[in-house]
Amino acid sequence: MQVLISNETGFCSGVKRAISITQNLLKNSNDRIYCIGPLIHNQSVIQSLSKQGLITVDSVDDIPAFSKVLSRAHGLIKESFFSLTNKNCSIYDSVCPNVKIIKEKAELYENKNFRIIIYGDEKHPEIKYIASYLKNYIILNDITDFSFLNEGGSFFVVFQTTFSTNNHSKHIYLLREEANKMGKIVDIFDSICYTTLARRDSCIETACLSDAVIVIGDKTSNNTVELYNTALTKCEKVFFVSEPNEVLNISPLIFSIKKLGIVAGASTPYELIMEVISLMDDLLNQENSKIDEVKKVSEVPVQEDDSVSKVVTIKDKDTEDSTMESIFQSISDKPRRPLRNGQIKEVIVSDTSNKDKLIISFDPMNRKNDHGYIATEELDSEGKLTPADFSLGQKFYAVIKDSQQSQTVEFSKKDFERIEKEEEYVEQLKAGKDVELTCTDVAKKIDGQKEFETGLNFKVGRYTVYAPKSQLNYTPGKKLAALVGKKVLLRILPPKEGEEKKKNNKWNIYAGQRAIAQETEDAFWALAVVGKVVKGTVVRYGEKDGHYFGAFVSVSGHDCLAHISELTWGRIDHPDKVLEIGKEYNFVVLESDRERNKVSLGMKQLTKQPIEILAEKYPEGSIVTGKVERIMPFGAFVSIGDGVDGLVHISQISYDRVDKVESVLEVGQTVSARIIKYDGSKVSLSIKDLLEPPTQDEIDEIRQQKKAERDHKFEKQDKPVKRSDKKIEKTQELEHESKPQRKTTKRSDTLKDYETRDHISSQSLGATIGDTAEAKKLLLQLEQEEKNK
Ligand code: SF4
Known part of the structure; x- marks a missing residue:
């Protein structure tokens, strides 16, 4: 037979605390110690404590004046508290903090005129305790009952810590929805104890893996009864055992079973579980059978603990011949893996009452070193959250900031959120997307006395993305260190020979730049076709000996030249007249030569030539007026607007013979002329044409x-x-x-x-x-x- 023990066994922190306070009190006092009702819901534990001097009574009347009285883990009702005070009794508080906080919050809300809604069993001591301090409350046993919403006022909703139901989060969501629909103010405190939820989940897992389940615990314990009911939903054979001897009654039913699950309530001691298993083993031996191995169903709490299998095998070579006692001991005392800073763990909120820090638990085994805290400033990056914004039992991931503190490991939720955000980039990279990452350092190799740069590292969350030198676009001879702190576009690559080790480590990713660069290059040349219009960003102006000859324009990351003469139809002396550095413009590809790696661009080609505009405005035959710009032996150029100069040929100046142009015209002179012909970019003018012809x-x-x-x-x-x-x-x-x-x-x-x-x-x-x-x-x-x- 194989025995599978639920991960969640042993005393919960509240029960441990109550027992510890009681034992200390008994040890350090010669007086009798009273408790109204059982300290916890476990008879065997109570019997053991009573042997040490604890007296359990039914009511205040049974307690003499001036006595020492312990409040039970589920709380001491208000009436009893005042009666005891009137009797001058000393009261020692062993109420579980998870229960106490419900009572305190409920009182607070009641003072603000909220009506308190308590989901739970009205007969349970915890509910009696909470209700005894309230006046305006309703106790509901059915989590789907939202009938209170039909009444007036605002509501504060709490839950019995052990009120374990399937999908309680769903019911909370539905309640919120309904309240919103009805326009009601409903504040909900999800107060179900994380231990209860964790035990229920583990119980389900154990029951699913087993052919039969034994639930060990007291029949008066609410959470143990809940576990029994939960196990029944997943397994046909479920047995409730409060005492080891009860195993005798069920043993014939389970001798033939191959896998037996063991589940225990929050107030069930380890010893009781061990006794049950031990007795089972004895009974099997009598039948010439035995327990082959005892396994614990692990929760695998965090991602990096890959080596932790779902089910931890306890029996190994060293324990093969061990007794059941030692096997059990090995389970409960199994050393935790050493914690290290930066490790991510799932944590569970266990106390929200301290305003400076949120108290959490991070080990589902609930061992002595399982508690930690998150300082308020480490809760979120915006500094908005306080411990009061969390609910008891709420689960989330956090990063260990300081693992050296023995009892209180320091965590950060803020750091986890940062890591999670960063690692999204790696997920995209792994999914085949090109991702821009910031280089964090240069990877180096030491060969003999020499140190070589081998590539670049990009630390992203818990990952290191490594880009070898051969896969980077950088100028040989230059130091890779120049890229540290810069963003580099990377693509994941299959490992090269010799890099498998690096690749096989799941936190190392192998990436490169070359493939992307090649693709970009190909895409660019496909785009750089003569006559095509492309978009380009002006990178810098081209200058030589004080003369600006154009602008360098980046098209798909490739530098191209736009010569100044190709920017406008008119003359300009600086490209900044039309182009601004950093801005994007449309250009026409004028020349494209991949072999020479040369692309020339033009911009003026995207606009009409001034002469075309002029021709539309002044067709041939029109009379225009302009200034003589310059004189040549063959005629005079006259500016006729929009940067166009027309030529008045020497023969078109006068009907008379003109030997020298300057004998008739001078630079700057305003003349009228007729447009006689447009020829491409040239325009011919005639002054003569406006003169009187010969008679x-x-x-x-x-x-x-x-x-x-x-x-x-x-x-x-x-x-x-x-x-x-x-x-x-x-x-x-x-x-x-x-x-x-x-x-x-x-x-x-x-x-x-x-x-x-x-x-x-x-x-x-x-x-x-x-x-x-x-x-x-x-x-x-x-x-x-x-x-x-
Ligand atoms: S089950 Fe939770 S609430 Fe109840 S005593 Fe244990 S820790 Fe406290």
Whole structure:
């Protein structure tokens, strides 16, 4: 047979405390010590204490004046307390603190005009004790009974410490919901003792693992009766045993059982459990059978205690031949694993009355060193919580801050919450997500006398994420220490050869940066296609020798250059005229060369060219006014708005011959001109087009002049030029110069000049109307005549 002992056995802290106070009192006093009703619900213990001098009576009347009286663990009712005081009795308080706090809170709320609702058994001494100090209360035995909500006023709800029901949290939730629905003020104190809940849970676990269960305890003990009922819900064969001898009655029923569970109430001593097991073993021996092993059902309280199996095997090589007594001893005295700072444990609230610290228990075995505390400032990161915000029996996880204190280990709930938050990042990493972590230190290896940097460590909660050097994006030769304190985007990786050990430790995670970088790089080049519009953040301005040549823009983490000439259609001397460092803008990819790792961006391409805007505003033929910006041998550039300069070709300045532009125009002069042509980014202007065209007489005169010139030229070709002829020529030249310019200007008669004139004339004439059209016709006629000759 295999015996499975519930994890929750032995005296609870309240019972231990009451027995300890009683024994001390008996030891240090020669007087009789009285107690009204049994100190705890266990006959065998009471008998043992009575042998030491404790007298249990039924009422105050049985106690003589001036006696020493012990209040029982469940409390001393108010009437008895005052009667004893009137009899000048000395009263010694052994009330369990968990019970006392219910009474105190209830009194407090009653003083604030709350009605007290007590869920529990009205005959139970604990309820009698609490109720005796109250006036305005209702006792309800059914946890689903919310009928009190139909009455007026506010309510304060408490529970009998041993009022163990399945899903009591659910009922509390439902009560809150109902109260909210009805708009009632209901304050609930979840006062069910954690020992009761832990015993019930362990009882369920034991019953599930067993073929039959023996529940050991006193039949007057409420929590033992509850355990019996609970075990029955999970196992068909459940036996209630108050005395070891009662095992004789049930032994025939359990001889054939392979797995026997043992469950005990909060007031059942270990010795009684041991006696029951020992007797069982004797009985089995008589039947040529035996108990093969005794196991304790473990609770596995915290995550890191992986090595602790669900069920702790007590019987090992050393105990194989031990007696049942020594086996039991090994269970109860089994040394705890050494506690260490930083360890996480599930704790249970056991006292909320101290405003400076929350008293907790952290060992379900409830051994002597199982108590600790959480200082108020360690309850939460915002410093809002106080011990009063917690309920007795409430469970949560906390981190050991100082394990060296023997009786009161210091915990921190705040630290656990921080660790839990941090470890969410590791969970994401483990789930395959890329996570940004802050580097905490450089991992190093010592080889002989030398120390080598091997990678980076990222301490996250209880984990260490390790990124080897080969998996980091860093410039070789640079010290890894520069990355300490910086955030690094990481991805979990399978371990490389030789790293298995590190990987196999569940608190070490192996991660790297390279795969992410490669992906980012590929994604960038897929994006950097010529003509594509990309988003980029300005990182810095490009400058050389005091000249700003553009801006470096980060596109998906890749630096690209946007040259200053590609930022706007007009001229700017600094990129800050249009770009601000740190801001994101749209750019067009102008050049993309992965081999040279070069990407050029432009921004002006995303806007219309000024010349396009101008063309919409001033179509060809429109008259514009502007200033002469600069003069060239072939014409003048005139600023006509929006950063556009139009060219007035030298031939378009006047109908008269213009040899030098500056003889007619000067820089800064305001002129009006007609737009005669848009050609890509160029715009041609004509001043001439706005002038009066030559008249018929003037054209005739020009024609005559040409004829004369031509005749003169032929003559010169036929005969050698005489000195006197030269004189005539000179005289003509002087005459030409002395005439008004307009009338004396001759059109060039070289072929090139004719062509140019023809081109310009056609341009300007084509853009004019009326007289100008007539002039064109005349000029063409003239030119045709010239050609024919
Ligand atoms: S069961 Fe809980 S409330 Fe009752 S005496 Fe024990 S510790 Fe106190």
